[in-house]
Amino acid sequence: MWWPDSRRRCTGIPPPGSCCSPSSGMPDMHVALVCPYSLDAPGGVGTHVMGLAGWLAGRGQRVTVIAPGRRARPAPPGVIFHLVGPSSDFHFNGSVAQLAVRRRQCADALRTSLAADVVHVHEPLTPGIAFAVAKGATTLVVTHHASFRVPTMLAGALRWRARALGERQSIAVSRAAAATARRACGAEPVIIGNGVVLPPAPAPRAGWRGGARPRVGFLGRLDEPRKGFDVFREVADLAAQEGLDAEFVALGPGSVTAGRVKLWGVVDDATRDQALQSVDCLVAPNLFGESFGMVLVEALASGCDVVASDLAGFRDVLAAAGTGAVFPVGDSRAALAILGERLARPTDPTRLHASAQQWGWDVLGPRVLAQYEVALARANTPPGHRGARVDGLGWHV
Known part of the structure; x- marks a missing residue:
């Protein structure tokens, strides 16, 4: 199903395979x-997908984003959103995943993906549309x-589930994710970190960024225990007891007891x-699963x-950044x-x-494109000659 503001097809873009992207060659x-x-x-995987799209x-490629959802959002030029409708909640790894698992949603997602030259599935073993599309893709x-x-x-x-997938290029966003992928499906993924759309550079330091005293922030789902908001609230309480004069603020969804923390809500x-540009220090008190x-x-x-x-994924990021x-x-x-x-x-x-520039899409994007080229070469399918494995409709979500 095409949702409002997601029905427009790209115009002014040559047929696939007929030319090179003018900006990337x-x-x-x-x-x-x-x-x-x-x-x-809001979620990290969705943010990553949107940034990559x-x-x-912006490099002249045509992109279709396929995902659960009901609310249309503005699409950048060259990007089409195909939302398959409402999701259901599944509890796993201390989190709540909102997945689309209905048969018609899987069929809808798969049919839409068949028009693409390269299909890039995030978390391919996840029940629902990701697994259904991954099973049916030829260039994956x-x-x-x-x-x-x-x-x-x-x-x-x-591993039994992973055997249903065809030949594929595997990426992991970190060493920790690569270890899980290796154990779960025998993959030896290339590590390409999560990308971010970099905001403009901030001004040099000229005092506290939030006012007369330091501002300390939390960012994440407040009512998801593994994100550690309870720890953050304890830090705010202890700061008041021990004389650290600072303002504590939290951004994110969820209904919680705020204590001394100002809740700024969903953004x-x-x-x-x-x-974040008004916050001096972010505290990430996550407990596990990052x-x-x-x-x-x-x-x-x-x-x-x-x-x-002190989680492995966090240590790796801060070591690479050389700060924190x-x-x-x-x-x-x-x-x-x-x-x-x-x-x-x-x-x-x-x-x-400056320490975050290494995770900008201008650095990571070309590495992802290189994996697309390898997948196309393996499938021996030039752009514009699309196909699909016909067994893709014989799924189990």
């Missing part, structure tokens, strides 16, 4: 990006985002970046310092101590912004 191709999670709710379209690229413990019995089930990407740490990169890109839980600090998972007193040290010696926002 690459053959014009049609890429289908499949996000398993609803775009009606915009970057590809997949990205693994998740990091979780894979017990032996689950590993066997996931779109542009408002999030603007809000394979990369996109929230850390978003904060750094906005010129915001970072204090984060970690504290033991769940330890609010240690978090406060390190936060106090960072605020006592603030890092200039321009340096923090």
Whole structure:
């Protein structure tokens, strides 16, 4: 089903295979990006997919984003949204995934993907449209985002599921996600981190960014325990008890007891970046299940310092950035101590912004395109000569 504002087909773009993209020199191709999670709710995978779609379209490629969702959103030039409708909640890895698993939704997603030269499925083993499309694709690229413990019995089930997929190029967003993919489906993925749309560079430091005192932020789903809002609230309470004069704010959905934290609610990407540009230090107190740490990169890109839980994915991001600090998972007193040290010696926002450039799409996008080229060469299918595995409709979600 095509939703309002998502029905417009691209115009003024030559037929696939007939020319090269004027901005990239690459053959014009049609890429289908499949996000398993609803775009009606904020999430790291959806943000990643949207950023990649915009970057590809800006390089002259035609892009269709296929995802659950009901609310149409403005599409960048060259991008078509194909929303398959409402999602259902599934609990896994300490989170709630909003997936579209109905048979008609899977059929709709698969039919739409068949027009593409390259099909790029995020979390391909996820029940619903991602698995259905991945099974039916002839030129397939997949990205693994998740990091979780894979017990032996689950590993066997996931490997059986992965055998339903055809030849594919595999990407993982981090070493932690690559380890999970290796255990779950035998993949040896190329590691290409989560990308972000970089905001403009902030002004050099000229005092606290939020006013007369430092502003400390939290970004994430407030009522999802693994995101650690309870730890953040404890840090705010301890700060008041121990005389650290700072303002604590939280951005994200969910109904919680705020304590000393100001709740700024749900924000779109542009408002999030603007809000982060008024925050001096982000605390990421996540408890588990974070394979990369996109929230850390978003904060750094906005010129915001970072204090984060000592999770593998977070450590890798901060080590690559050469800034930030970690504290033991769940330890609010240690978090406060390190936060106090960072605020006592603030890092200039321009340096923090510069540290995030490595995750900009102008750096990561060409690496993803290189995987598309490998997948096309393996399938021996030049852009514009699309096809599909006919067994793709014989799915199990």
